[in-house]
Amino acid sequence: xxxxxxxxxxxxxxxxxxxxxxxxxxxxxxxxxxxxxxxxxxxxxxxxxxxxxxxxxxxxxxxxxxxxxxxxxxxxxxxxxxxxxxxxxxxxxxxxxxxxxxxxxxxxxxxxxxxxxxxxxxxxxxxxxxxxxxxxxxxxxxxxxxxxxxxxxxxxxxxxxxxxxxxxxxxxxxxxxxxxxxxxxxxxxxxxxxxxxxxxxxxxxxxxxxxxxxxxxxxxxxx
Numbered sequence: 718x719x720x721x722x723x724x725x726x727x728x729x730x731x732x733x734x735x736x737x738x739x740x741x742x743x744x745x746x747x748x749x750x751x752x753x754x755x756x757x758x759x760x761x762x763x764x765x766x767x768x769x770x771x772x773x774x775x776x777x778x779x780x781x782x783x784x785x786x787x788x789x790x791x792x793x794x795x796x797x798x799x800x801x802x803x804x805x806x807x808x809x810x811x812x813x814x815x816x817x818x819x820x821x822x823x824x825x826x827x828x829x830x831x832x833x834x835x836x837x838x839x840x841x842x843x844x845x846x847x848x849x850x851x852x853x854x855x856x857x858x859x860x861x862x863x864x865x866x867x868x869x870x871x872x873x874x875x876x877x878x879x880x881x882x883x884x885x886x887x888x889x890x891x892x893x894x895x896x897x898x899x900x901x902x903x904x905x906x907x908x909x910x911x912x913x914x915x916x917x918x919x920x921x922x923x924x925x926x927x928x929x930x931x932x933x934x935x936x937x938x939x940x
Contacts, residue, residue: 744779751786754778762797772796774809780816787823798835805842817853824860836872846870854903861892864899864919873903873922876911893927894937895919912940 744761745752751768754760760778763770770781774791780798781788788799792809798816799806805823808814810830817835818825824842827833827849836853837844839860846855847865854872855862858879864870876891895901895915907913907926914930914937915921921929932938 752781756791769804792828857891858909859891861894863894864896864901866897866899868896868899870899870901871903874901874905876907876909876926878908889940892940895921897935914938 742759742761745763747765747768749767750765752763752765752770754763754772754776756773756775758776760776762779763781764783765786766784767786768783769786770783770788772778772781772790772794775793776791777795778797780800781796782800783804784802785804786801787804788801788806790796790808790812793811794809795813796815799814799818801820801823803822804820806818806820806825808827808831810828812827812831814831814833814835818827818833818837820839820842822841823839825837825839825844827846829848831846831849833849833851836856837851838856840858841860843861843863844855844857845863845865846868848867850869852871854874855870856875856877858877862874874893876893890910890912893911893913897916897918899916899919901921903922905921905924905927911927912930913924913927914932917931917933
């Protein structure tokens, strides 16, 4: 039911934009080479193995998937699932994402006004959201997490235990920040040591495996 509620605004937005005929939708599948989804065109699935994916502002597209490359999306776009293995994901403002946002080795950033109908997950790399709503939680192993001002995360936060094959070269513990007026529904579960900062105006669920450090300024203290 929750997922259906998050998909509703996406469906409404597509309807307001007018019908997209099958002939107007282009899917792209490559092995080597980057993909650029141009403004003013409709796209289905965008897939490459060795290359980045760039989606212009206001574009409607299906899922974007790569193995070795980054994904960058302009403001106001509407897309499906975003997946890469070795690369970061950077999303502009007012984006509607109808699935999960995942990478293994790379950071993830979603700017103001975003709505994610799935979850956000990586292994190595920072996760940051600003004034964004996420339906199914945040998860990492070695990365920092910032739930920025006015963000709302359903489904909690999970920092998973390190395994030998996933060990990072970083020397400090992950830094988890829940910012001003942010809300995290569900448990915050930490299976490895982290530094957890929670703003005085933020609301969070139960915490396991970490001690909450409260702060009141715009940003938490430096470690």
